[in-house]
Amino acid sequence: MSDKENKINEEELAQATNEAEQVVDDAEIIGDEGDIEWNEETAEEVEESKVAQLEAALLQTEMRLKEQHDTVIRAKAEVENMRRRTEQEMSKARKFAINKFAEELLPVIDNLERAMQAADTESEVIKPILEGIEMTHKSFIDVVSKNGLKEINPEGEAFNPELHNAVSMVESPDHEANTVTVVLQKGYELNGRVVRPAMVMVAK
Structure with a gap:
């Protein structure tokens, strides 16, 4: 090859x-x-x-x-x-811390008011005493008012069972039905809560 x-x-x-x-x-x-x-x-x-x-x-x-x-x-x-x-x-x-205290004060206020109503305003001897009672009463009311205590005195107002205690119903042409005609005892409330309802007479 x-x-x-x-x-x-x-x-x-x-x-x-x-x-x-x-x-x-x-x-x-x-x-x-x-x-x-x-x-x-x-x-x-x-x-x-x-x-x-x-x-x-x-x-x-x-x-x-x-x-x-x-x-x-x-x-x-x-x-x-x-x-x-x-x-x-x-x-x-x-x-309502003073609720109990307020209840115990109410009779004192009631007694002061009864004393003022019963006093002989014409007597010169009684006048100085009456003035002292009035001043004491005013001081009481001022103090309790500052602490939320308010009186319930509904004469001439419509009856309210939440605030008033009706002891009797009477005929009275001068009042409409269901109106408080006489307040027998003032009521009081403490900051909107009833401490004592007012004792009243109500027109039929």
């Missing part, structure tokens, strides 16, 4: 070898790409699973936060209601 023919055979062999190596390389590339595609799909599934878990955890956290928020709101409302009730009770306690 000539040198020329040997050279041709060597070139053909080299070409064939190159072609074979190219085929192998192409096969490896395809295999690698398949592996890459499989890995990407798996990673995507794992990512989706993680996202789902995170979303579930977030939902649970939001639910717990909502429950805690509701609990805080209820506790705050309870504290506010308790504070309001406490303030109301303290206010009532301040307003």
Whole structure:
């Protein structure tokens, strides 16, 4: 075989070898790409699973936060209601702390008024005494008024069972029916609460 023919055979062999190596390389590339595609799909599934878990955890956290928020709101409302009730009770306690004391003062006021009504205003001897009684009575009324005690003297007014105690019904052409004609004993209220109702006579 000539040198020329040997050279041709060597070139053909080299070409064939190159072609074979190219085929192998192409096969490896395809295999690698398949592996890459499989890995990407798996990673995507794992990512989706993680996202789902995170979303579930977030939902649970939001639910717990909502429950805690509701609990805080209820506790705050309870504290506010308790504070309001406490303030109301303290206010009532301040307003009516002297209720018992006021009840015990009423007979003293009644006696002073009876003394003024019974006194002989024409007597020069009685006048200084009467003035002293009037001043004492006025001082009593001023003091109890400052502390919320107010008299109930409803003569000529419509009868009110919440404030008045009717001891009798009388015929009275000068008054309309259900009108207080005579106040037998004044009543008193302390900051809007009746300490003693007025004793009255009412027209039929």
